[in-house]
Amino acid sequence: MKNCVIVIPVLNPGNGFIEYVKSLSSEDFKSIIIINDGSSEEKQPIFDECEQIENVRILQHAVNLGKGRALKSAFNYILNETDLCQANGVITVDADGQHTMSDVLMLCRELSGEGNKLILGVRSFDNENVPTPNRLGNTITRKLFNLLYGKHITDTQTGLRGFSLDVLPHLIDLEGERFNYETNVLIAAVRKKLTIEEIPIDTVYINENESSHFRPFQDSFEIYWLLLKNFIKFMGVSITSFLIDISLFQLFVFILRFTFDRRRIVIATVLARAGSSLFNYSMNRSFVFKSKKKWNKTIIGYYLLVIAEGALSAGSVYLLYRLTGFREVLLKVGVDLVIFLISYRIQKLVVFKD
Structure with a gap:
């Protein structure tokens, strides 16, 4: 048998x-x-x-x-x-x-x-x-x-x-x-x-x-939704984080309007990014990737990734600008899109992986 x-x-x-x-x-x-x-x-x-x-x-x-x-x-x-x-x-x-x-x-x-x-x-x-x-x-x-x-x-x-x-x-x-x-x-x-x-x-x-x-349409939709829903949630959280970052930046600029320009912009940028990144971290951990790891085992990796992304973005945009002469903003959009996709994989497979 x-x-x-x-x-x-x-x-x-x-x-x-x-x-x-x-x-x-x-x-x-x-x-x-x-x-x-x-x-x-x-x-x-x-x-x-x-x-x-x-x-x-x-x-x-x-x-x-x-x-x-x-x-x-x-x-x-x-x-x-x-x-x-x-x-x-x-x-x-x-x-x-x-x-x-x-x-x-x-x-x-x-x-x-x-x-x-x-x-x-x-x-x-x-x-x-x-x-x-x-x-x-x-x-x-x-x-x-x-x-x-x-x-x-x-x-x-x-x-x-x-x-x-x-x-x-x-x-x-x-x-x-x-x-x-x-x-x-x-x-x-x-x-x-x-x-x-x-x-x-x-x-x-x-x-x-x-x-x-x-069923070609209904079953295909269900399959692709299953494949993409985590990435769509990740993208939604990222867009929401961006809106929070901009809103907090505007709020702190208003509160600090009587200070020097450079100090006001730097402080508002740091505080806004701190708030938006904490929101992004919390939502990715609990809502997107549903990690069972404790927060103290993921938050260091998350912020190291954030720092690395910032450095990679700045360095890549500068290098491409020197090589091509294209507008920095256009280069940043392309570079950050690639980094965004890489970040999803790293957070999924490394930072929040159970």
């Missing part, structure tokens, strides 16, 4: 689904768990027949809750079943039959009992049979993921994934009920420093992927 559990979330399966399940059963996996995610009543005979196949178990959702919820239901079920929670791992496959038996077996061999592992069956998007929307969507998601999370993943949307069993408890309470859940799994894998392996698999699209329940 192959010591892996197969998980198949499915909504309104086609006629070929039964044969696909039978071929999986013939490979003698520990168990095959099918999640009927609210399929129509007319599809019930398909599930009834699948339930008669050896090693197959059916989980039911009374209504369609989404692929993410179906996967979480299966993971929770596995962890609560004594005979299943001793498996080497779990393999998720799509119900449309696009994952070949040889590829599923390849992932099973890699799940040899080693923990802390996520295996991705990655497709090649250079093939002519790949629908243009799939190729474009994966390219955009892959590049965004690499930019924001510092990890190159060839196929962010693959449904063929292998998980060592110890990983499952971390995946059950993740955000996401539909296809965005699979993206969040990748984010969690990077944050928890799982070993992420990629295995090339056959690229199969049946009838231009027409059986897919992926």
Whole structure:
């Protein structure tokens, strides 16, 4: 017996689904768990027949809750079943039959009992049979993921994934009920420093992927929002900090209006920056990155980063001005934009990393 559990979330399966399940059963996996995610009543005979196949178990959702919820239901079920929670791992496959038996077996061999592992069956998007929307969507998601999370993943949307069993408890309470859940799994894998392996698999699209329940606009929006929401929050906090800085500067200039010009400007600048940076630090720590580190373990790193950013900005603008002769303000906008992106990564991966 192959010591892996197969998980198949499915909504309104086609006629070929039964044969696909039978071929999986013939490979003698520990168990095959099918999640009927609210399929129509007319599809019930398909599930009834699948339930008669050896090693197959059916989980039911009374209504369609989404692929993410179906996967979480299966993971929770596995962890609560004594005979299943001793498996080497779990393999998720799509119900449309696009994952070949040889590829599923390849992932099973890699799940040899080693923990802390996520295996991705990655497709090649250079093939002519790949629908243009799939190729474009994966390219955009892959590049965004690499930019924001510092990890190159060839196929962010693959449904063929292998998980060592110890990983499952971390995946059950993740955000996401539909296809965005699979993206969040990748984010969690990077944050928890799982070993992420990629295995090339056959690229199969049946009838231009027409059986897919992926909603191009709504599901794409949810995926990109999941990827970008932290950065959008970071940007919002930065803009708010800038407005606070300007407002405090104006206030202190007014209060100190009877002092010398240079002293008034210097003091107002320092006090305004102190106030705005404390706001920025507090919001980034608690709201953007939700760090569990104590403040005294992050504030020194944060202010060292602020000082380094200021020095880098001033030095870069001066150097570029000497080399190009462009206006300092235009150069500063470009330099500070690059520093802003770098700062997000450093704060995320170093300063506020748990």
